[in-house]
Amino acid sequence: MSRPGAGPGTGPFLLGIRHHGPGSARAVRAALEQCRPAAVLVEGPPEADAIVHLADEEGMRPPVALLAHAADDPGRAAFWPLAEFSPEWVAIRWALARGVPVRFIDLPAAHTLALNGDDGERPTPDPADGASRTDPLAVLAAAAGYDDPELWWEDAVEHRRGADGGDALAPFAALADAMSELRTAFGEGDGSDGARDLVREAHMRLRIRDARRRFGDGIAVVCGAWHVPALAVKRTVTADRQALKGLPKVKAELSWVPWTHRRLSRRSGYGAGIDSPGWYGHLFHAPDRPLERWLTKVARLLRDEDFPVSSAHVIEAVRLAGTLAALRGRPLAGLTETTDAVRAVMCDGSDVPLALVRDRLVVGNVLGEVPDSAPATPLQRDLAGLQRSLRLKPEADARDRELDLRKDTDAARSRLLHRLRLLGVDWGEPVRPRGGTGTFRETWRLSWEPELAVRVAEASAWGTTVRAAATARAESLAAGAATLADVTALAEHCLLAGLPGALPTVMRALADRAALDTDVAHLAKALPALVRSVRYGDVRRTGVAALSEVAEGLAERVFVGLPAACAGLDADAAATMRGLVDEVHQAVALLAPEPAPDEDEAAGTGLRHRWAAVLGVLAGRDGLPGGIRGRAVRLLLDDGLLxxxxxxxxxxxxxxxxxxxxxxxxxxxxxxxxxxxxxxxxxxxxxxxxxxxxxxxxxxxxxxxxxxxxxxxxxxxxxxxxxxxxxxxxxxxxxxxxGTPPRGSGAGARLDEERAAAVLPTMRLLLGMTQQSACHRQRGAQR
Structure with missing residues (x-):
């Protein structure tokens, strides 16, 4: 096969890149413009050939990822993330814009999922890139004295264009030579990752051969730089097919899903694990003067957060960053220099505002979008429709959302979030409300992570809509619940999620568990969730009459067995039981509230009276732990029953x-x-x-x-x-x-009357009193 650097019209052109690198992305775009290939081959799963055209649709906004999951086990999944500054994305968009065919050439996802599943990884987030998880450009950068591989690429590759006479392919030829030396030094097949690289590269060579037969030699191959020497070497078709023989395989389904800059900063997919996606995005899009533009962004962010940053700070920071780059022998200031300049000039040496800059700008909070035409399961489509109708847009940043359950829209939002939690899709997390504790208000912290797409795909096995899937999941959990408390918590969750279809199954399981469980601690632990469910039914207008009967029966069983269960406990067990006594007390107050003054005195108070009698037994029985006896006395005292x-x-x-x-x-x-x-x-x-x-x-x-x-x-x-x-x-x-202090002691023992009298004129002025009226008042008081 041809090496990079061949003249126009020849090929294939092997463009070795650093995944998610803006320098690589610009270099690939320049190389494609120069060689004008008949087809573009990209490192990625070949099953994505059928959906690659969606990358050119208007609704597609990176960062996005190709998601592959096993059809019969959606939890077994793999991602191939792409950002705007990813060389693969640039190559795909360049080809689609010009009508040039795009093909993926990496090992099929069917094999990748099967191989990673054998390793016991669920889900499997790292299907690509090689070098035994080693970034080859990082090795070269370190050898050249750089601590930033992307900065080394900028200095060693981007800035050599003039020296190479404008040949956009020359840097790739130099990089291929360097990769050849690295592969010789590190070895090609050592370890499990290296062995898998050899298999992947065999498949890439077969796909390149197929493309050459169809499109001719003028094709471009965009792949990790580590793979270029292996793709340039000659191997027989028989040898490559033999390397793929016997690989495990599963049925795979692929789709596009949104990704985030924050998720790009972790080590996943393509193995890049870049630390500064926001910075890389800035470098890729800045038309000129990237340092000045970046520091202007930083100043704007700090000013929005009420930090006193002016234009003079920006100018001084630019000068300092340039000076640091010169002292460190770098042609341009990188992220290290700009960070040092921001800390010194704009943050007064503090890392507190600098942490804000890193979170908002260096990493960033960008969340991608995919078009509605992208493949999706019925459950995913139902969820997307609910998100639109309820105006709950997925966002990468954590955001608190307060819901008033008396409003129909907020109640529907609450039901959706609770249903998703029941399905294991933790888009929202309940948090304590900032004001008020009424049951009609909820506060949720919403944050959409890309991995939730896998959870949604996995939940598709339970149904085609969110409601149907959550109902089926609740019924399954009720059948397999291990304890009574699990079933009562599930009943509470079903009411919160608005799943009346699941309640009959859950109620049967609850009745069976309650009848068989004789442990008072278990019954006491289960009661509060059950009583909360009754209360939630009131505010959510859900019928809970049957649930109320079960709760009252459970409470009666707790009353009967609690005094005996409190005897003979050690200190830790007594502390736990004391907490259960508190919870039962609160549950009884909710289940049987005191009647209003105009209501029948006996209405709803039977449980309260019987519970008060139980507390009286706990308070006065010798031999019970002191903490439980003291707590019972206190509860009776608070209720006015002593x-x-x-x-x-x-x-x-x-x-x-x-x-x-x-x-x-x-x-x-x-x-x-x-x-x-x-x-x-x-x-x-x-x-x-x-x-x-x-x-x-x-x-x-x-x-x-x-x-x-x-x-x-x-x-x-x-x-x-x-x-x-x-x-x-x-x-x-x-x-x-x-409260009377003894003479000569206490707070009032040393009253200085002269100092006290000194404030009287001021007090008279404040109160609008004249000296004469004050004297009259004083004489009247003396009489």
């Missing part, structure tokens, strides 16, 4: 001299809880504070070290204002004194 002074009596018994200090400390921790209003309870109820104070001062010295961690954990959870208020209460004379 008579006056009864909480103090229970605390006094728990903190009596006969109680082990560690058990007493656990009781206090359970009673006060973690944060919340527990500390203010001590501020406003001096009897409780006195009991805690008396117990704490009476703890023996030898036992104090053992109870200190529990006390520290309890009191450190209160906010600073609460801790200060408790401290001031103690300082003013301690509990039981009515």
């Amino acid at each position: 008579p006056g002074g009864h909480a103090a009596r229970l605390m006094g018994l728990a903190l009596s001299a006969g109680t082990e200090p560690a058990e007493a400390a656990a009781w206090i921790e359970g009673f006060l809880g973690s944060g919340g209003p527990g500390g203010m309870l001590l501020v406003h109820d001096e009897r409780l504070l006195a009991l805690v104070d008396d117990w704490l001062t009476g703890v023996p010295a030898g036992a104090f070290a053992g109870v200190l961690p529990l006390l520290r954990r309890t009191f450190s959870s209160f906010d600073q204002g609460t801790r200060r208020a408790v401290g001031q209460q103690i300082r003013r004379g301690g509990p039981g004194t009515g």
Whole structure:
């Protein structure tokens, strides 16, 4: 086969490139303009020949990727990503614009997926590029003293055009010679990656032969520079076919999917793993003065974020970047020099605004688009239609979206996001709302990652629409659920996702699990999700009568078994059970709310009364863990179900001299809880504070070290204002004194009356009081 650099009209022209390199992309475009090939062959899966024409459609905007997945196992997938500055993309667009045939020549995706599947990788993101994951241009750049391979390509290849007399093919000939030396040094078939390279190159040679028979010798081949020596060498057809004999194979389906700059910065597809796609895109599109244009972009971004950056900063940064490039022996400033200049001039040496520049510009947040005519599964098309109708456009950047479920559009958006999560397509992640905690409001963090296209393809096995697929998936999960809590969580998810068709199956599984499960902890853990489902049914106008009956029956079983389940627990198990008691308490409050004043007193309160009786048993039964007993007392106190002074009596018994200090400390921790209003309870109820104070001062010295961690954990959870208020209460004379400080001590012991009187004239002016009226007021007060 011919080597690069042959004159016009001969070939084939082997154009070795660096994947996702703007210098390579411009060099390929210049070479194609010079040699005008009859066909363009590109490294990629041959199955994509049928859809390559879509790259020229108006709706196609890179970055995009070819997605291949196994027809019977969509989770087994591979990507071939392409950006605007990818040489392969430039070659494809050049050929389609001129009516020149385009063919892909790499190993078929059918073999690639089968081979990677044997390695146990699901999904398989790295089907291309070789050199045992080594970037050959990086090796050459390092040998030349460069730390940036693309900058070396710019200096060594792009800037040699004048020396080569304008021959656009000369740099590729020089690069091919360098690759030959590297392959000799590194070896061609060592390791699993090298062995696969030999197989791929055998297939490439066969495809090049087929193209020469059809289009003649005047063809151009765009491939990784590492492969050029192997494609230029002569091999027999028999030898190449023998290399492909016996390869595993699966049925593969290919489509175009959107890609992102952020995903290009990872090591995937073509093995490039470029760190600065935004910078590369700028270099490729800048018509002239790339340094000045880039620093202007940086200044605009920083100004938009309220950093004081002016035109003078841009000028100074350009000068500094040029000076750094000259000192480092480089003809042009690269990303390293511009970053150093931005840090010094625009960021005052801080890396905080520099991180913003890297995220927004150096990497970038570009998300590609594919036309509607691109191949897609029915589920993908249904999802795309829902995204358009609900105005939920996929975006690469994470964005918070607040939904008001009382509005039909927002409710439909919520159902879609919940259905996708049920299918494993985590486009949105629920987050805590910034304001309000009502069940009618949701906040989602949306971020579309390219891998979600694989998840959508994989979910196509469940149905042709999002609703049908989510329903089938929910029914399957209900049948295979391992625990009762899994089924109740699934029931909650079905209501959130608006899947009434799945509820009968889920309810049957729920009833079966609830009847067989006798573990009170399991029942208590399952109850809150079930009760939330009942509440969600109210706000989403979903019928949940059957679900409410199951929840009430589950609650009754918890009430019966909870006291016995709390006995004989160690410290960790007691802490877990205490948390379950809290969750059951909240669930009962949701399931049986207190009746309105004008409603029947007995309506809806049966569960609440029975639960209060259970809490009373937990609060007064000896032998139960102190944390659980203390928590039960606190819950009863908060609900106003303890008579006056009864909480103090229970605390006094728990903190009596006969109680082990560690058990007493656990009781206090359970009673006060973690944060919340527990500390203010001590501020406003001096009897409780006195009991805690008396117990704490009476703890023996030898036992104090053992109870200190529990006390520290309890009191450190209160906010600073609460801790200060408790401290001031103690300082003013301690509990039981009515807050009256002893004479000569406390906050009011040293009142300076002369200094206090000095502020009176100012206060009178502020209040509009004359001196005479103030005196009258003072005499009246004295009378």
